[in-house]
Amino acid sequence: MGLVVQKYGGSSVADAEGIKRVARRIVDTKKAGHQVVVVVSAMGDTTDELIDLAEQVSPIPAGREFDMLLTAGERISMALLAMAIKTLGHEAQSFTGSQAGVITDSVHNKARIIDVTPGRIRTALDEGNIAIVAGFQGVSQDKKDITTLGRGGSDTTAVALAAALDAEVCEIYTDVDGVFTADPRVVKKARKMEWISFEDMLELASSGSKVLLHRCVEYARRYNIPIHVRSSFSGLPGTWVSNEPPQGVKPMEQAIISGVSHDTSEAKITVVGVPDKPGEAATIFRAIADAEINIDMVVQNVSAAATGLTDISFTLPKAEGHKAMEALTRAQTVIGFDALRYDDQIGKISLVGAGMKTNPGVTATFFEALSNAGVNIELISTSEIRISVVTRVDDVKPAVQAVHSAFGLDSDSDEAVVYGGTGR
Amino acid sequence: MGLVVQKYGGSSVADAEGIKRVARRIVDTKKAGHQVVVVVSAMGDTTDELIDLAEQVSPIPAGREFDMLLTAGERISMALLAMAIKTLGHEAQSFTGSQAGVITDSVHNKARIIDVTPGRIRTALDEGNIAIVAGFQGVSQDKKDITTLGRGGSDTTAVALAAALDAEVCEIYTDVDGVFTADPRVVKKARKMEWISFEDMLELASSGSKVLLHRCVEYARRYNIPIHVRSSFSGLPGTWVSNEPPQGVKPMEQAIISGVSHDTSEAKITVVGVPDKPGEAATIFRAIADAEINIDMVVQNVSAAATGLTDISFTLPKAEGHKAMEALTRAQTVIGFDALRYDDQIGKISLVGAGMKTNPGVTATFFEALSNAGVNIELISTSEIRISVVTRVDDVKPAVQAVHSAFGLDSDSDEAVVYGGTGR
Structure with a gap:
């Protein structure tokens, strides 16, 4: 009954219905006795729409301002998700990457996480809240500018927070049921794995598998944070990624x-x-x-x-x-x-x-x-x-x-x- | 050739074309030798769209999260505006209300400004930047939560920054040519005033005139900041609101x-x-x-x-x-x-x-x-x-x-x- 970090991608929160469905899932986890930290991506096509706007005003959008723009996407989804949870009668507070203590270097559009200082998240949890954190974003250590983590950044945010908060598990919710022995669109008889080692997952990620990015798995291996990749639609158990198979698997x-x-x-x-x-x-x-x-x-x-x-x-x-x-x-x-x-x-x-x-x-x-x-x-x-x-x-x-x-x-x-x- | 604060409302930055037009006007002011701080509202209908989303997930959106949501609007417009200015070959940086030092009380959705500590804005100006600041928002003094200032908040942000930075003038750009002797939709022969005193403007604002809100004029009067209300479309001189008529008017x-x-x-x-x-x-x-x-x-x-x-x-x-x-x-x-x-x-x-x-x-x-x-x-x-x-x-x-x-x-x-x- 420890702390669980859950990450929901853009397709899981694509519209108001999706947000309400995710809110119910989060509340169920809280009711089961866990402390819950949720990392959320921007809704559906929001990021693409913002990129389109940027291209309309500037042929090559500048790094700092591009990050400022894109981070509006998670701001919207996280606030809506917190509202939806409160409507279900549970306390929730949303936090930007900066507020959550995600400290990065100053390389705009593809910043690396340097440190995570989740003091406000810890306080929010201790006060009984569900904490909702914007994925994909942080604040630069030297200039205090808003940064984004680049492709797959929200998964990395989730794993980094799980490590900093010493979470039991980092659950990555996505639109597939887990990690398969091959791409199910190519191999109809592909099997969902119940478990895969960090080592094998790293090789799969770097050789074409798109479920998890290499960077996120590498972070999880370094801090030994078990990842559970699963579908936000089906509710079925997915694939565990860890050093050793978890109990019962x-x-x-x-x-x-x-x-x-x-x-x-x-x-x-x-x-x-x-x-x-x-x-x-x-x-x-x-x-x-x-x-x-x-x-x-x-x-x-x-x-x-x-x-x-x-x-x-x-x-x-x-x-x-x-x-x-x-x-x-x-x-x-x-x-x-x-x-x-x-x-x-x-x-x-x-x-x-x-x-x-x-x-x-x-x-x-x-x-x-x-x-x-x-x-x-x-x-x-x-x-x-x-x-x-x-x-x-x-x-x-x-x-x-x-x-x-x-x-x-x-x-x-x-x-x-x-x-x-x-x-x- | 001092410091000018300019505020642009949502109708002035309703789309990419509007943002580019506003960017050119800002650059012209900079070229004339001024230091320029720009306060910008959310694009066109963005705020209404966000409110609509909130109502879809929650019947009565919670104050803190509602503010977090709405502030995404200015984040988008200010980043795009900074990009558009950089495309014109001038340096620009955007700042959230929190980064700009707009400190408020904790009354969500209608916070009052307690203090303005624009250290980062001053540094950005000294480095030759045009500073773009999100209107309508601040950060609460005690909890460091994001707040919004309520109706007409962006005008108040502009006047408050003008006061804190000791600006020569606060220019409020809007979709009308200035303050008229009556509503031109009702009185065809209404005249645009070249100047009106703070005192009279306060009475007009509290008795139905919608060009400036009482709160913003009151702030300007307290710190003796001349306001110039003018159109972002026509480029004509508008109406000065101040203690004494400005030179030449x-x-x-x-x-x-x-x-x-x-x-x-x-x-x-x-x-x-x-x-x-x-x-x-x-x-x-x-x-x-x-x-x-x-x-x-x-x-x-x-x-x-x-x-x-x-x-x-x-x-x-x-x-x-x-x-x-x-x-x-x-x-x-x-x-x-x-x-x-x-x-x-x-x-x-x-x-x-x-x-x-x-x-x-x-x-x-x-x-x-x-x-x-x-x-x-x-x-x-x-x-x-x-x-x-x-x-x-x-x-x-x-x-x-x-x-x-x-x-x-x-x-x-x-x-x-x-x-x-x-x-x-």
Whole structure:
């Protein structure tokens, strides 16, 4: 009967009905004997509408003022939610990020949380209130300006408050039922996981799963705050994300593999005819880094002995493709390559599971499944608990389905595939 | 070339075009060599839309949360305005009421300003910024909660900041050209005044003129801050409100009368058959006061000798009529009256001018004008510089027109009527 932090996204509070439904859920949690802190996002399309207004008055809205503008969105939803709770006969108070003590650096539009000093929240709870906190926003430590946390910021607010208040759990309410073994829109037989480790969740988040952002999971792992991802519509238990399975939740029997993720938001650039000598790769990726572009996978072909030339390929977000091509073209004489090839018809499929560390055969099964599905592999990269491949974008769906089946993750499988021995 | 505070109302910043137009005007003021502080209201219908949302989730929205909600409106307009100014190549920063140091009491929805500590505004100005401040809002001294100032709050914010920053002038931009000798919708020949004294403006504001609220003028008078009321659309000079006419502005020649105002928002209650003995009126108005109802005019008829009974009539806002009738009905046995009459078909016409203190004949001319127009008078009340009468609501328009003409205020008059002697 401790403290619970709940986070509700914009789709859960899209209109007055949604706000009233969420208010009832919050009151139920309070009635069950918990202290409740709620983090809320802006209603439905509010943020998009505010961005649209900003674009009408200014081609490139300034950082400080853009943050001031966007934070109006949570101000509206949190005040309405507090009113709705009071109408149900319970005390509630809303707090801005600044009032809640969410202290950040001064990088507008994508600030990082430096500290959380939730003195006012603690007082409000002690006085019997439900505390409603604006997600996605904070106040800068040096200038006391309003900041926003960038994409997925409200989830991060929730986890940060849960850590600062030593909450039992951080419940992330969303419009899906939890974390699935694959995207249910691609794999009909995808299963909802009851539990997934922080480690596996981090790999899924960084390889295409959109339920939780990497940043939020990383924060939760650092402070060991269990996350419960669940639907604000169904009321069903969702997926626990934590170090160990919570009491009463049995992880999938023998599961070596947590899930299969995919990502079609990346493009591939190939630098053709690079002299195969020390320092060439460094020159290429310095040019990319100077343009502030993040890259994902990198592969260098075996050099052709006759020419002494090689090709280097890498993947990056499509949104940054144009900028990267420009940066490389500018550096062509310095680097000394023959040509650039840009390809945005690719997709990435990743297999994630801490079990693969100690189970041989995972890699073989993975490639066999792809081969049987007739999928050609263009790039490969691995971490200790993940294998990723790049394919044609049209192959992504059959590839994910084939791999999901091959590892016994389909909901009609009796059990997941089990390997013996060590290594993979 | 000192500091100028400008206030723009919701109709001036109703859309992106309006915001850009206002931004250009602000930049022009800055270019003329002034330091500029801008107070801005919420865009167009934003506040009404937020109130509508609140009513959808809660029948009686709670004070603290209602203020949190409404203040989102100015947050949006001020951030957009700052962006629009930066797009024009000038530095601007927006500040909430709290950041601007607008300290209030804790009466939510109609807080009073206790103090203004505009340290951050001063710093922003010294760094070369145009400072944009959210109107209508502040932060409570004791609880540090967000408050709103109630009706006309943004004008009050502007005057309060002008006082705290020792501004040369507080410019109130609105959708009319200034203060007129009568409502131009009623009197086609009404004239825009170049100047009006605080004293006369206070009387006009409290007797039906809606250009400036009494509260804002009172604040300006206390700190001797000249107000310049003008249109954000026309760019023409408007009306100065101050102790003395500003240099270069000649007040209307010999004007004894500033203007004629009217008010059709009140109702009249008559308490019939009240025993004419000491303490009766007190009992009636204690019942009204206990119901937190403000009354305006009060008249007691001469007692009928035969019965020893009298009638007492008073006026009050129509919106509070129902509550007053209930309060009096509950107190009927205590007060001992015969009946109550409620009449909402009344109007009030007021003649305002400090000149009437020293010019006899004003009252006579006023009543002659009403008589010639065939207007019957139901109640009369006077202050040192104002005469008000209550008539049938249908008589308001001809009465205002007749009085406006009789005092030579029509725009085609050669000059205003002049009286000699003293007293009236």
